Amino acid sequence: MAGGLSDVPLPKQIYSVIRERIISGAYPPGSRLRERELSQEFDVSRVPLREALPQLEWDGFIQILPRRGAVVTQLSLRDIEELFDVRLALEPYAARCAAENVARGASMEALLSTMARTEELIGNDEPLLIPAVNARFHMDVVELSDNKLLVSVMNSLMGRVHWLFRLTWHHNPAVSCAAHRELVEAIRSGNGRLAEASAFAHIEHGRKPTLERLAPSLPATL
Known part of the structure; x- marks a missing residue:
């Protein structure tokens, strides 16, 4: 691999490309990722591949199985439910901390820039x-919390959130954008409890339509 990402370590480049292909559907759930084919395509040895694949497994994108190697994770409705549950436990708290940080003078520049980009795309x-x-917006809120452990945990989780957003991209994006605007204003107000409630309502509001949208294509559990 070569080009504009040359300053990025090779395993991280490979990780990013494979992750994007999984999220986009180029590598569908259940498909095998064969090391020989990938090493030929990326023009690399198997060493950086074997560094990238465990990180993809850790982040929930693949499973490394005996005698089968790396296989793209098959999601279930239970997985989606659990993702919503974990997000509801973490993101409202992040929003509360973000608002409190803004009240102390923290800059909202990154969050506002992402909000503007969303509106532009719509x-x-x-x-x-x-x-x-959208995934970047949610991560901006987390980063504005200034909680390093929370940022680390959510960095690992946000790839799956992005994957979920891509699976349901045909939802009306204007609805989500309006909820993001409300959350931005709650954070801007500096009212931590208001921001926390806004984030919780936004995430929970998406649960039922997401599950209904995915029910025809995903098993209930695995």
Whole structure:
């Protein structure tokens, strides 16, 4: 691999490319990722591949199985439910901390920039680009919390959130955008409890339509 990512360690480059292909559906659930084919495609030895694959497994994108190697994770409705549960435990707290930090003078520049980018994509009717920006918005809120452990945990989780957003990209993005605006204003107000409630309501509001949308294509459990 070569090009503009040359300053990024090779295993991380490989991780990013494979992760994006899984999220986009280029590598569908259940498909095998064969080391020989990947090493030939990326023009690398198997060493950086074997560093990238465990991180993909840790982040929930693949499973490394005996005698089968790396296989893209098959999601179930239970997995989606659990993802919502964990997000509800962490993201409202992050929003509360973010608002309290803003009240102490922290900058909202990154969050506002991502919000503006979302509105731009909706205005230009580019729905396939919105899931990544939505995930970035939620991560911006977490980073504004200034809680290093929370940021680390959510960094690992956010890839699956992005994957979920991509699976349901055909939802009306304007609804999510409106909820994001409400959350931004709650954080801007500096009222931690208001921001916490806004984040909780936004995430929980998405649970039922997400499960209904995915029910025809995902098993209940595995």
